[in-house]
Amino acid sequence: MKKERAPTIRDVAKAAGVGMGTVSRVINDSGYVGKETRQRVQEAIESLSFKPNFIASGMRSNRLRSIGVIVSDITNPMFAAIVQKAQQILLENDYQLFLGVTNDDPELEVQLFQTLEHQGVSGIMATLNDDSSPQTAAMIESLGVPVVLLNRALVHGKATVVASEQETGCRQAIDHLVEQGHRSIGLLITDQTTLPGRERHSAITSALARHRLAPPPELVATVRHDVSSGYQAMAKLMTLEMRPSAVVVGSNRALIGALDYLRQNHLRYPQDVSIIGFDETDVTRLLSPAITIVNRDYGALTTTAVDLLLQRINKPLRKTETVLQPTWLEKRESVSKMADQAGT
CATH class of the missing domain: 3.40.50.2300 (Response regulator)
Structure with a gap:
């Protein structure tokens, strides 16, 4: 039996009576689309059970809808909770999570940052083995993607930071x-x-x-x-x-x-x-x-960090900032x- 063809963005555009560019703007939530038009597109997506191919669209723009998350030790309950919460939020925003674990190895840490950038992730959230290192600061500031540090702050550089007070x-x-x-x-x-x-x-x-x-x-x-x-x-x-x-x-x-x-x-x-x-x-x-x-609150810490990273992806020129979460x-x-x- 011949397998039924999956619906495409062209099918959605035809069903909604709009151009493919309009469908793309609705899917990616970018650019202006009128309320009624947006509703027609969303109804067409739902009726056709259309699943956007974010990987393909990312390849065309040289950036995947994905976020790299780097932690030092995934067996640490704190880092495990952070990764789990980050993945939940990212999936809700149609992003995939790529995980890197450094095992407290500074050379592997540098390699993971560079590999994630070369793979085309949209941004990176990371804890660092040593945030007092000038070499680490220089490496992060040279990256071509937004970075948010979690419970780390560069001693010899600037970065957006979400940390515990x-x-x-x-x-x-x-x-x-x-x-x-x-x-x-x-x-x-x-x-x-x-x-x-x-x-x-x-x-x-x-x-x-x-x-x-x-x-x-x-x-x-x-x-x-x-x-x-x-x-x-x-x-x-x-x-x-x-x-x-x-x-x-x-x-x-x-x-x-x-x-x-x-x-x-x-x-x-x-x-x-x-x-x-x-x-x-x-x-x-x-x-x-x-x-x-x-x-x-690990959840609040992670939610804030992911939200800031997504904001920086949409506004790359946004100034670096530090957000502190409470302890008790x-x-x-x-x-x-x-x-x-x-x-x-």
């Missing part, structure tokens, strides 16, 4: 610990090569200073976004002669390692040490006791009063 959540976290009587507070903070590490370090230090506190160097450790570094850093703090009564862990992956160290060494939270983490994950939500966290403390069960902790 860290000051409020960090201040609330330190205030909560101090209210519960904690003065010896350990910090497991990510390094200064990305915006969250710089902002969290600054915000926590400022919040401690408001209470006339400053952690000694031995109570501060740098962690990566992985389990092993969290384990090692917590081991360093908890084997000190004067170990902290509370620890703030600035990475959701490092938090898993920190909690694993406590478990393996028969230490309990919050009885032996109070814990505050960052970002909602299954671990923070489902563990008992539940983990107190500095939280943010969610008090749960992992912080206790000093009088309730073992040995106090």
Whole structure:
């Protein structure tokens, strides 16, 4: 049996009584089309079950209706949630998502940016391994497609940024610990090569200073976004002669390692040490006791970033801008009063 021919843009134009250019403007939502004419075209599209071929139209304009999304680690729950939300929004806007994962490899990161541009994506949304690198800034500014950075900000260049405002959540976290009587507070903070590490370090230090506190160097450790570094850093703090009564862990992956160290060494939270983490994950939500966290809305963060990127695609000369999303403390069960902790 001969396969039925799929309807074309010419068929839609004929059914609606308009030219193919008018149909194209309706499909791509570009240029002026009168209300009644637009309705006729949309009715024709629906009645014919016409499916626009965005790939073909993109090839003719040398740009696909697609967006590149670059993240460092797809196994990180935060990045997985961001990719899932971005794909949902892009599909609603008739864009496809091309995913690149750097695995914290700076050379692969550069390769992914260049490959996505050469493949003809309309724009790129990315987190960076190191937003303090001059080479990374120069590479991004040289690209011929719009870029929006998510929770990253170029130290040596300009880019449109959507990021979390860290000051409020960090201040609330330190205030909560101090209210519960904690003065010896350990910090497991990510390094200064990305915006969250710089902002969290600054915000926590400022919040401690408001209470006339400053952690000694031995109570501060740098962690990566992985389990092993969290384990090692917590081991360093908890084997000190004067170990902290509370620890703030600035990475959701490092938090898993920190909690694993406590478990393996028969230490309990919050009885032996109070814990505050960052970002909602299954671990923070489902563990008992539940983990107190500095939280943010991944969905709102991603929605804003994708919307800005689509705006920049339609208006390439739009100035770069920075949009900050809020953070807040969610008090749960992992912080206790000093009088309730073992040995106090």
